[in-house]
Amino acid sequence: MRLRLAGGEVRKKHAAAYAVNRLLHNTLVRCTKEDGVRPYFDVGVFGYGLDGGVQSVFERDLLSIAEIADRVKRVEKRPRQVPGKDGEMMTDSSQLPIWLEALADGKTVMNAAFERALLVLSEWISRHPDCFPPVVINITDGGFTDRSPLRTVTAIQQQSTDDGPALVFNCHLSEKIVPPVTFPGDCQAADFQKRMRQGYRMSSRLPALMLRHAAAKGYAIEPDARGYVFNADFVALIDFVEIGTRVIQDRME
Amino acid sequence: MTPSVLHLVCQAWSVPKAGSAPEENEDAFRIGRSDDGGAGVLLCVADGATEAIYSRRWARTLVAAAEPRWPELDDGALRAELDRVRAGFSPLGESMEHPWYVRDKFLAQGSQSTLLVVGVEPGADGRSTVRAVAVGDGCALLLKADGTWRGFPIEASGAFGSSPDLVRSLPQPDLAFARWRAEMELGDVLLAATDAVAGWALECVERGRVELLWELLLALFDAPADACASQPLVALRQACGSRPRMRNDDATLIGCIPTPADERIEARRTLVKHLEGSRKSLDRREE
Numbered sequence: 001m002r003l004r005l006a007g008g009e010v011r012k013k014h015a016a017a018y019a020v021n022r023l024l025h026n027t028l029v030r031c032t033k034e035d036g037v038r039p040y041f042d043v044g045v046f047g048y049g050l051d052g053g054v055q056s057v058f059e060r061d062l063l064s065i066a067e068i069a070d071r072v073k074r075v076e077k078r079p080r081q082v083p084g085k086d087g088e089m090m091t092d093s094s095q096l097p098i099w100l101e102a103l104a105d106g107k108t109v110m111n112a113a114f115e116r117a118l119l120v121l122s123e124w125i126s127r128h129p130d131c132f133p134p135v136v137i138n139i140t141d142g143g144f145t146d147r148s149p150l151r152t153v154t155a156i157q158q159q160s161t162d163d164g165p166a167l168v169f170n171c172h173l174s175e176k177i178v179p180p181v182t183f184p185g186d187c188q189a190a191d192f193q194k195r196m197r198q199g200y201r202m203s204s205r206l207p208a209l210m211l212r213h214a215a216a217k218g219y220a221i222e223p224d225a226r227g228y229v230f231n232a233d234f235v236a237l238i239d240f241v242e243i244g245t246r247v248i249q250d251r252m253e
Numbered sequence: 254m255t256p257s258v259l260h261l262v263c264q265a266w267s268v269p270k271a272g273s274a275p276e277e278n279e280d281a282f283r284i285g286r287s288d289d290g291g292a293g294v295l296l297c298v299a300d301g302a303t304e305a306i307y308s309r310r311w312a313r314t315l316v317a318a319a320e321p322r323w324p325e326l327d328d329g330a331l332r333a334e335l336d337r338v339r340a341g342f343s344p345l346g347e348s349m350e351h352p353w354y355v356r357d358k359f360l361a362q363g364s365q366s367t368l369l370v371v372g373v374e375p376g377a378d379g380r381s382t383v384r385a386v387a388v389g390d391g392c393a394l395l396l397k398a399d400g401t402w403r404g405f406p407i408e409a410s411g412a413f414g415s416s417p418d419l420v421r422s423l424p425q426p427d428l429a430f431a432r433w434r435a436e437m438e439l440g441d442v443l444l445a446a447t448d449a450v451a452g453w454a455l456e457c458v459e460r461g462r463v464e465l466l467w468e469l470l471l472a473l474f475d476a477p478a479d480a481c482a483s484q485p486l487v488a489l490r491q492a493c494g495s496r497p498r499m500r501n502d503d504a505t506l507i508g509c510i511p512t513p514a515d516e517r518i519e520a521r522r523t524l525v526k527h528l529e530g531s532r533k534s535l536d537r538r539e540e
Contacts, residue, residue: 032358034307034344069354095357 012173013102015234016139019241020045020100027245028069028097037066044120045100048113057100061120072097110144114152114168118159121166125159133161137244138202139237141173143195153202167204169227169244171237181230182240183214185222196230203228206243213243259375259439259511261294262520266473266483267505271490279303280447280505281312281366283319293374295321296507298391300447302365302419306355307344311364311422314342321372324384324432331386332428335420342422363423367391371445373437373509381437381511386430389417392451393433396466398440400530402458406431410456413448440523442470443509449502453489456497464535465496467528470508474521 024043031038042064045057058071076096114136121134136156159166172195174180181188181196189200203226206214214221217239229240269278279301287293297316301308318338323331345351345359367389375381385393385405390413393405407413420428437443446454457466472485486506489499512519 028354029358029361030304032306032354034310034355036352037354069352072353094361097353 011102012141015173015237016141017098017100017102018096019139019237021096021098022238023241023245024065024068024099025097026242028065031065032069037069039064039066041065042124043068044117046113046116047100048109054109054113054116061116062124068099071099073101074098107145108140108142109146110138110140111146111149111152113138114149114156118152118156121156122159125161125166128161130162133164134159134166135244136166136168137241138168138170139173139241140170143198148198150198150202157204164207165204167207167227167244168202169240170199170203171229171232171240172199173237174231174233176231178231180232180236181228182219182232182236183221183225183243184228185224185226187222189226199230200226200228210243210246213246214239217243259379259381259513260292260515261373261375261381261509262512262515262517263294263296263507263509264474265505265507266486268483268486268503270503271487271501273503277309278503279309279312279366280503281309281316282445282505282507283316284507285319285321287321291374293321293372294509295319296369296371296373296393296443296445296509298369298445298447298505298507299420300367300389300391300503300505302367305362305365305419306358307364307422308366310344311342312366314338315366315368315420319368319370321374323370324372324386326386328428328430331430332426335425335428339422339424363421365419365421367417367447368420369393369445371443373443375511379439383433383435383437383443385433387433388420388428388430390414390448390451392444392446392448392455394444394446394451394454395435395437396442396444396463396527398438398527400463400534403435404451404455405433405435407451408455410452410459413452417448437511439511439513440526441511442523442527445507445509447503447505449500449504450486450489450506453497453499460497461535461538462497464528464531467524467531471521471524471528473506473508474517474524 027041028037031040042062044062046054047057048054076098078094078096079091117136124134153168156166156168183206184200192200206225206227211221211225227244229236232240263284265282265284267278267280267282269275281299283297285295297319299312299315301312315338323334326334345356369385369387369391371383371385371393373381373383383395387406390407392407395403444454454466457463469485476482476485486504490501492498510520510523
């Protein structure tokens with residue numbers, strides 16, 4: 001199954017891996033100063049489905065962004081447009097560090113993945129009660145094949161720091177050539193069918209800053225919009241990840 | 254009788270944000286005097302962007318390179334000057350020992366800073382011509398002897414944002430500049446400041462508490478020339494009743510006071526006169 005991507009097509013698992021690698025790279029770059037990487041974030045990346053289990057990409061469930069800098073597996077070259085000296089756009093190549101390789105398809109043990117996330121962030125919150133709350137981003141291409149994650153997601157959303165509750169955002173990837181459903185509110189969700197409704201109920205409402213970021217990217221956003229995208233194409237996937245994490249990066253400044 | 258030529262008494266103060274060491278202060282400033290011995294001065298402040306890399310060094314490079322003629326150059330000529338500065342800026346040098354992510358960030362985003370360049374040229378008629386050019390939210394504030402004021406390029410404390418325009422070390426063929434011209438007379442005071450101090454000063458003016466600004470300037474002026482010289486700036490971050498509170502950020506302030514003779518005592522008299530005037534105005538409002 002392939003997603004549309006400018007200049008070609010890409011399989012869903014590769015699109016998901018690209019989105020995560022790009023997020024890690026952008027976050028790392030934002031934290032980088034001339035004397036090193038500032039440890040502004042702790043990050044955990046988990047794959048689920050392979051062998052029916054949940055696996056951390058790194059050797060620990062959570063690493064500081066400074067530690068992630070030293071765990072690049074390889075570097076890919078990708079074309080990009082950059083301004084030349086005279087201001088005209090020219091094609092250059094950028095390098096994308098790769099931490100996460102696209103995993104083989106398997107069962108969608110989504111609840112198990114959320115249970116792992118709950119354990120991890122509960123412990124993290126106990127150590128960081130006054131930090132910005134954790135954001136859990138779930139990227140999947142199908143419905144869960146284990147039990148419904150709704151109860152576990154609710155338990156995650158009930159964890160909170162002094163700054164507010166933990167947030168859960170969900171992105172469903174699709175190969176269908178139909179417009180994605182992006183950041184819906186209650187009114188739009190009233191017409192959702194079963195799978196879409198499940199994903200919607202498992203997604204937190206977007207905080208004010210994220211609402212503004214989404215609007216700035218051109219999305220028609222209602223005040224009660226949730227961090228949920230269904231039938232995401234590649235662009236929607238990238239925007240979803242950026243919007244869901246941007247507010248944390250803004251606060252570090 | 255107004256003296257024919259005014260002298261300009263100038264002094265600068267700068268403190269890093271709370272919790273940072275002095276060497277982490279990403280503000281830069283410079284007070285320049287004419288090479289030909291003239292009475293004109295250059296006031297320059299720059300605020301390196303925290304989210305960028307080598308921004309402290311870039312801010313210092315910009316203020317070191319700034320010239321009094323920059324405010325008078327048209328956009329094309331000023332962009333050419335900045336290109337010359339960019340060509341000489343190479344913090345990575347020839348070394349390949351920098352971590353890949355440091356090189357990545359610098360090559361992709363470059364270094365970034367706001368920049369305010371103010372040239373003050375005393376005239377033969379006892380007035381000084383002020384010309385300024387700015388990118389971003391470093392501000393000039395001209396406080397007149399009659400109690401009025403003008404701000405550049407920002408005139409309201411609520412207009413400061415989190416994403417000011419920046420001068421980058423990467424090419425910027427379309428970089429736009431804000432420009433300003435004013436006249437300064439004996440009894441006026443000209444300030445140049447980075448955004449934290451500028452925002453605080455504007456809030457004082459807006460709330461009719463300009464006496465706080467004069468108290469600050471006098472405290473800075475009277476402070477001993479040692480490590481505590483800028484301590485009055487640090488105190489602005491503390492909450493104190495209804496007084497405006499300065500945001501926690503690197504903070505830089507330059508004061509420029511025209512005097513009939515090149516003596517600090519004359520400059521201090523100007524500040525005292527402003528303070529007394531502002532207190533009288535406050536008393537009248539409270540009656």
